Amino acid sequence: xxxxxxxxxxxxxxxxxxxxxxxxxxxxxxxxxxxxxxxxxxxxxxxxxxxxxxxxxxxxxxxxxxxxxxxxxxxxxxxxxxxxxxxxxxxxxxxxxxxxxxxxxxxxxxxxxxxxxxxxxxxxxxxxxxxxxxxxxxxxxxxxxxxxxxxxxxxxxxxxxxxxxxxxxxxxxxxxxxxxxxxxxxxxxxxxxxxxxxxxxxxxxxxxxxxxxxxxxxxxxxxxxxxxxxxxxxxxxxxxxxxxxxxxxxxxxxxxxxxxxxxxxxxxxxxxxxxxxxxxxxxxxxxxxxxxxxxxxxxxxxxxxxxxxxxxxxxxxxxxxxxxxxxxxxxxxxxxx
Numbered sequence: 001x002x003x004x005x006x007x008x009x010x011x012x013x014x015x016x017x018x019x020x021x022x023x024x025x026x027x028x029x030x031x032x033x034x035x036x037x038x039x040x041x042x043x044x045x046x047x048x049x050x051x052x053x054x055x056x057x058x059x060x061x062x063x064x065x066x067x068x069x070x071x072x073x074x075x076x077x078x079x080x081x082x083x084x085x086x087x088x089x090x091x092x093x094x095x096x097x098x099x100x101x102x103x104x105x106x107x108x109x110x111x112x113x114x115x116x117x118x119x120x121x122x123x124x125x126x127x128x129x130x131x132x133x134x135x136x137x138x139x140x141x142x143x144x145x146x147x148x149x150x151x152x153x154x155x156x157x158x159x160x161x162x163x164x165x166x167x168x169x170x171x172x173x174x175x176x177x178x179x180x181x182x183x184x185x186x187x188x189x190x191x192x193x194x195x196x197x198x199x200x201x202x203x204x205x206x207x208x209x210x211x212x213x214x215x216x217x218x219x220x221x222x223x224x225x226x227x228x229x230x231x232x233x234x235x236x237x238x239x240x241x242x243x244x245x246x247x248x249x250x251x252x253x254x255x256x257x258x259x260x261x262x263x264x265x266x267x268x269x270x271x272x273x274x275x276x277x278x279x280x281x282x283x284x285x286x287x288x289x290x291x292x293x294x295x296x297x298x299x300x301x302x303x304x305x306x307x308x309x310x311x312x313x314x315x316x317x318x319x320x321x322x323x324x325x326x327x328x329x330x331x332x333x334x335x336x337x
Contacts, residue, residue: 012037085125120147157285180282182222193244215305
């Protein structure tokens with residue numbers, strides 16, 4: 001027999017061309033051990049080494065992951081999210097760990113980023129990397145890793161907040177914030193604005209791509225935003241093509257989103273505005289105001305580029321003061337004699 005027990009575990013022993021092969025099947029089940037031995041024998045006959053391969057470090061596997069990512073047909077924004085997640089992972093102690101050493105506890109105690117959204121981006125990337133390692137037979141099993149709970153970014157930018165923030169913010173953050181407040185564009189869509197997709201006569205911007213299929217849409221531009229854009233264009237010698245917010249330091253050619261968000265957080269804290277107010281809240285504020293004023297969920301859905309009307313209805317905030325008036329009136333009617 002080519003397998004034999006040692007303690008509770010079965011081992012294999014066989015000879016190919018006079019060479020001895022011996023090792024553990026790592027199982028207590030005899031039938032499973034026989035299957036392991038058969039695979040080892042086939043591998044040995046094919047000239048393959050039966051020595052277990054060294055499991056790569058996270059940073060080593062990350063290079064293979066990116067190479068695979070570039071060859072896939074995944075959407076570009078999905079690839080960008082995974083690459084950003086890998087960047088966050090490489091900044092942590094997990095980078096120097098072997099792929100098979102990572103546990104759910106390791107991930108839970110790792111500080112990827114102060115933002116829960118960025119933290120989840122890193123966790124989703126790590127889960128995908130571990131999954132690919134299993135697919136490529138680098139790992140036999142992977143830990144179950146949960147993302148953190150993210151509370152909705154539903155804090156409104158009040159009129160007072162807007163005045164204080166716009167007075168304190170420097171450009172281009174001030175310009176990006178203004179555009180978001182008046183158009184409902186996502187912050188990532190604003191930094192990728194291009195001159196050739198602005199329709200000056202129609203007073204709208206055609207967003208060519210974004211987070212969802214519906215992101216490809218026309219967005220109306222307020223007079224405040226049109227004036228802002230004309231001033232920016234004048235500063236750029238009346239350019240008609242290219243990025244509205246270019247950057248020579250960025251690989252993409254336009255200003256980066258991460259730097260703007262850090263700058264916004266810094267300004268808001270100096271103004272003693274709670275951390276609950278994020279740059280993205282400017283888009284939420286636009287949606288809430290647009291819904292309240294137009295009472296047209298379908299129109300707001302199209303302008304904001306939502307896939308589902310359910311998402312748009314999240315901007316429908318009932319006025320509690322009006323509800324109180326109604327309840328008080330009904331109670332008065334109940335007791336009228």
